[in-house]
Amino acid sequence: MKRPKNLQKLCKECFYHVFETEIHLTIQKEKLFHAGETIAIGASGGKDSTVLASIMKTLNERYSYGLNLVLLSVDEGIVGYRDDSLATVKRNQKQYEMPLEIVSYKDLYNWTMDEIVSCTGVKSSCTYCGVLRRQALDRGALKLGIHHVVTGHNADDMAETVLMNLLRGDTARIESSVNVTTNSVGSPVKRSKPFKYTYQKEIVLYAHYKKLDYFSTECTYAPEAFRGTARVLLKNLESIRPSCIIDIIHSGEHFKLKPRKPRAVHNKKQNSAASKEVEVRPDGSVSLSKDGNRCERCGYLSMNRICKACILLEGLEANRPKVPLGESVLADSDGAAKLSKTLEQLSF
C-alpha cells in the first residue's frame, strides 16, 4: 500500500507496525495517560471506535501503560441503527475483555433521538445529538468514576473541523480545533483523540486486515447539511491531493488569532462597575466570565446559567404533543431508521 500521508510504500506487516507505532508516539508526545489511570473508550461499534479499542488494548499490553480500559457507549435511541451497533459493541466487550457501560438518552433526558427527530425534523438532528451525546459521555464516565474519555476522532474528522470552524467563522474554536486533548477548566472529564494524525482510510484498512468486528452503516439521520458540503469538498480534494488531510491539520495547528486590542479604561470607578455587569441573553441565560460554572438545572459544566442541553430539552418539552395522534402507528413504526430499513427489505 501507498500511504496518503507521506506516500510511503508498505507491506501489510510494516503497515501494522507503522500504524500502531504512530499512535503510540502521539500518546507519548502528548503524555495522554499515566500508569494506573482508568480510561473510558467511547465505543459506538463503528470502525473508528472498534479500532481504538483494539489498539488501546494492544498498546497497553505492549508498552505496559498500566491502564484500566472500559468501554463506554451511548444509546441515542435510534431504532434500526444504534441497537444494531450496540450489539457489535457487546461482541467487542467479549473479544477485548473489557467492562462495558451503556448510557441512554432515554434514561438521561427522557427523550430518544427517534422522538426528537419526529418532533423537530431530521435537519436539526445533529445539533441535538451532538450536544446531548457530549454530556451523556461525561455523565457515563463520571458514573463509573472515570475522568478521562478517549474517542475515535480521526485525521479526517479533525480536518473537517478545521474547515468548518473557518467556514463558520468560529473564533472561539479556531485555535483549538486540532488539539489532541480537550479539557475545560473545572471539567471533571478530560477527552483525548489518539487518532488525530490517523487517516480514516488507514483505520478502515487496519480493521479490514485485522478482521475486526465493526458496524459499518452510517447514521440514518442525514449528516448536517452544511457539514455535508465540507465533507464532500474534503473527499474531492483527497482525490487530487491525498496529503490534504494532514496539510489541513498542519494549517489548523498554526492558526493563531491576533491579540485583541485592550479596551481603554477611563477610571477606576467605571472599571469596577463594568466588572459587575453581566450580559443577559434573549433566552434568559446569563453570560458568565469564567470557565468552570455549572448549569443551574442539571449541574453540568456551562458558560451560561443554563447549559445548552437544558435549553434544547426545554424547547423539546414545549413541543411535545400532549395528546399523541395515531399512537398505535407510531409505536409500530419505531422511528425513521427502522422504517427505512423495513422499506429496504421490501420486494415487489
Next chain:
Amino acid sequence: MQDEKFKVKFNERKERVRVLFAMNNDHQTYVLFDILVSMLAEQLTQGPKALRGFDLIVCAINDSTPIDFSKIVEYYTTEELNRLGIEFVSVDCDSYVQKGNIERLKLNTQTMQAYASPGTRDNSLTCQQLFEQISDKSTTEDLMHIIREDIWIQTAREKNCTILIKPDSMTQMAVEILSDTIRGRGSEIPLKTQEVFIGDFEVIHPLRDVLNSEVKMYSRALSLDNLSPILQQTKSVSDVSTKNKTVREMVNEYFASLEVEYPETVSTVVKIGAKLGNSSGSQQIQHCKICKVPIYHDPKQWIEQITVPGSVPPQTQEEFANHQRYLDSINGAETEEDAQNDSNQPEEVKLCYGCMVTLRVSNVFELQWPSGPTEEQVLSEYVLDDDS
C-alpha cells in the same frame, strides 16, 4: 482607498504616492482598473488647479494568458490615459526566470531534508519549461502564484512604488484563505490576505468587500467583458472532471455552490482570515527557499513527529538476506549520488511546509527554481527616487 494619500492634490510640490496595480486577466482586474480610472478622472474635475492624487502604474505579466493593452487603450483612449498619467508596464515572465541564478532543489522524501545545488544562470530557460518540470496541476498553479507575487514586488521596487494594489475580490480572498489552509499554508494567510506592511511598503485589496458575482455584474453593465476574450468565456469549472481540477478551482466551485444557500460564508471566511495573526511566540528560523515566506515552525520536525519511517525488522533468514540485498543496492546508489553531490556541493536549505508538500506530491527529482531575495530584502533596497 479613502486614505488621505490617495486624495486629490492642489499643490504641485506635494509628493504623490506611486501605486503599482497588479493586473491579472480576470473580471476583478478590469473592474478595479475601471474604478481607478474613474477615480483619477473625477479628481481632475475638482477645480482648475486639481492634480491627480496618485501615480498609477499598471503591471501585467506576460505568461500563458497575456493581457492585450491595445484593447484597454482603445476603450479608454490614449488621450484620456495620458491625461490621467497612467503608465503601463509589461513584465516578461521568461526574463524574470533568466535574470537570476537557477538553483537545483532536491527533497529527500525519507528525511524530508531539502538540498540546493549552487545556482547558475540559464539564459535559455523559459517560464514554461520551469513549470513543465511538474506534472501536478495544483502544484503548477501554486508555483505560478509564487512567481507572479515575486514579479509584482520586484517591479514595484523597480518603479519606486510604495503601494501595491491587488484586485482580489472578497470571493477570491475567501478562495485564497481556504486554498492556503488545504495546502498546509495556514500560517501564511495573514501575509497574503490582509493589508500587509513591509516597512513603508503597503499591499492593499480595494475589492475586499465585493463579491465576485457583483464584480461580474459591474463588468457586464459597463461592457468591460469586451476587453479580453477570457472574460467572455462561458466554460465553467464544473465542466472539468474532478481529477483534472486544481485545489483553487475546487474551492472556487465550492464557494459558488454555497452562494445560494449560505451566502454569508464568503464574508465569514474573509473576516476570520483578517483576525488571524502570525504564529507569535515561536522563533523565526529562516525563509523558505521557494516561496520566501518566513518559517516560524520547523516543518521537518513536525513531519518526523507524526510519521514513523521505519519498518518491521526482518525475522526469517530469507528476510535478512532480502534486507541485506536492499541495503547494498541503496548504498551503491548513494555512493554514486554522493560523488555527484560532492562536485555540486549541495547545501541544506529550509522549505516551508507548503513547499515541502508541493515538492513531495509533484514527484520532482530535482526542481530548477530561480533563487532570489525575500520580499523584505527586495524592499529594503528600495529608495525613493525624487526624479521619477
